[in-house]
Amino acid sequence: xxxxxxxxxxxxxxxxxxxxxxxxxxxxxxxxxxxxxxxxxxxxxxxxxxxxxxxxxxxxxxxxxxxxxxxxxxxxxxxxxxxxxxxxxxxxxxxxxxxxxxxxxxxxxxxxxxxxxxxxxxxxxxxxxxxxxxxxxxxxxxxxxxxxxxxxxxxxxxxxxxxxxxxxxxxxxxxxx
Amino acid sequence: xxxxxxxxxxxxxxxxxxxxxxxxxxxxxxxxxxxxxxxxxxxxxxxxxxxxxxxxxxxxxxxxxxxxxxxxxxxxxxxxxxxxxxxxxxxxxxxxxxxxxxxxxxxxxxxxxxxxxxxxxxxxxxxxxxxxxxxxxxxxxxxxxxxxxxxxxxxxxxxxxxx
Numbered sequence: 001x002x003x004x005x006x007x008x009x010x011x012x013x014x015x016x017x018x019x020x021x022x023x024x025x026x027x028x029x030x031x032x033x034x035x036x037x038x039x040x041x042x043x044x045x046x047x048x049x050x051x052x053x054x055x056x057x058x059x060x061x062x063x064x065x066x067x068x069x070x071x072x073x074x075x076x077x078x079x080x081x082x083x084x085x086x087x088x089x090x091x092x093x094x095x096x097x098x099x100x101x102x103x104x105x106x107x108x109x110x111x112x113x114x115x116x117x118x119x120x121x122x123x124x125x126x127x128x129x130x131x132x133x134x135x136x137x138x139x140x141x142x143x144x145x146x147x148x149x150x151x152x153x154x155x156x157x158x159x160x161x162x163x164x165x166x167x168x169x170x171x172x173x174x175x176x177x
Numbered sequence: 178x179x180x181x182x183x184x185x186x187x188x189x190x191x192x193x194x195x196x197x198x199x200x201x202x203x204x205x206x207x208x209x210x211x212x213x214x215x216x217x218x219x220x221x222x223x224x225x226x227x228x229x230x231x232x233x234x235x236x237x238x239x240x241x242x243x244x245x246x247x248x249x250x251x252x253x254x255x256x257x258x259x260x261x262x263x264x265x266x267x268x269x270x271x272x273x274x275x276x277x278x279x280x281x282x283x284x285x286x287x288x289x290x291x292x293x294x295x296x297x298x299x300x301x302x303x304x305x306x307x308x309x310x311x312x313x314x315x316x317x318x319x320x321x322x323x324x325x326x327x328x329x330x331x332x333x334x335x336x337x338x339x340x
Contacts, residue, residue: 020199027202034209045302045330046233048318124311131229131307133314134333138232153232164315 046137049119049159069110069157071103072123072165073136078103082110098132100139104156108143111156120157123165133162229307231333237302241281241326243274243317245305250317252277260313269319278324301326 067083077091078098088106093099107120120140124133137160142153226246244251250258250273258273266272278301285297301321305314318329 020195023199024195027199027206030206031202031209034206038209038212042335043228043237043332044231044233044335045235045237045332046231047235048329048331050327126310126312128311129307130305130309130311130314133311134229134231134307134331141233162315162318164311 046134046141046160049161068117068119068121069107069114070121070123071107071136071140073098073128073132074125074165075127078136080106080110098135100135103136104139104143107140107156118155118157119159119161121161121163123163125165226304226306227308228304228332228334230336232336233333234335235330237332238300238330240298240300240302240330241278242302242304242332243278243321245303245309245313245317247306247308250274252281263313263316266316269316270323271316271320274317274320275324278321278326282325297325298328299326300328300330302330302332304332 069087070081070083072079072081077089079089080087080103087110090099090102090106093102111117122133122136122140140156140160141158142155144151145154146152225248226244242251242253245260248260249256250260250263250271252274255277257277258271262273263271282297285295289295289297303314303317303321305317321327321329
């Protein structure tokens with residue numbers, strides 16, 4: 001009885017279809033357009049760190065006495081130094097690429113010794129491509145560690161200054177007037 | 178046993194059921210429109226420019242951009258010189274770039290002078306091709322910092338940490 005009533009209510013209407021032609025046209029135009037212009041690669045930025053001027057204003061505590069780590073990118077690998085003393089050299093890996101994993105490992109141990117420092121200088125030779133520098137910055141900025149079974153980033157030296165090795169005085173870019 | 182209700186007496190012309198597809202398209206449309214609005218802060222102005230990839234996830238800011246493509250140098254969309262001339266320049270200062278940046282500084286100062294809500298922060302984003310040698314990058318960064326753009330950011334493609 002109830003079923004028949006329900007059935008009876010569904011009397012055929014003349015035209016049941018929704019009029020979506022206009023919407024359809026809009027989508028046909030918009031979707032290819034948006035798909036074409038969509039940028040699937042996300043851009044982000046890496047901030048460069050400007051070291052504070054050497055002559056600090058009175059009242060401002062002097063920068064910490066521990067020398068900051070310096071990574072030099074030379075043509076055949078990394079040289080890691082600590083002010084004047086060389087800590088270690090990391091040659092290119094078997095495929096001729098810069099060994100960023102090894103660099104991160106070494107920097108983790110350095111960070112353990114000077115946990116309060118967060119600045120680092122990356123010195124490059126003239127011919128070093130930009131990509132290598134950015135990869136080195138990535139390796140110096142944070143280490144990926146496994147914590148509770150999940151990968152997490154631990155900051156190493158996020159304040160990165162760039163400089164050069166070469167005939168001209170090697171000084172961080174931020175030191176300019 | 179009564180006959181089933183759904184059984185048809187006569188055949189109607191078949192109608193294409195587009196509802197599911199319209200649903201998918203609507204979702205896709207909203208998603209694409211959203212991503213269309215979100216990007217646009219940084220657009221690679223030049224052809225033959227491939228940014229390096231980095232694990233950094235700092236979102237880009239709307240600043241003045243300096244683009245170093247494979248063969249030319251741009252400030253915003255204005256071409257300020259060839260890379261070959263830049264490489265040949267003696268010293269770290271690049272006069273053409275310096276002039277272009279100076280003009281931007283003056284413009285920004287002028288706007289800041291008449292509108293208190295705007296101030297000149299000296300921020301610049303460098304979009305460099307990943308093959309750019311450091312010597313070129315250094316000249317550009319030096320010129321920028323001398324031209325009062327002290328806060329330099331490098332634009333990169335974001336990649337996942339695992340990659």
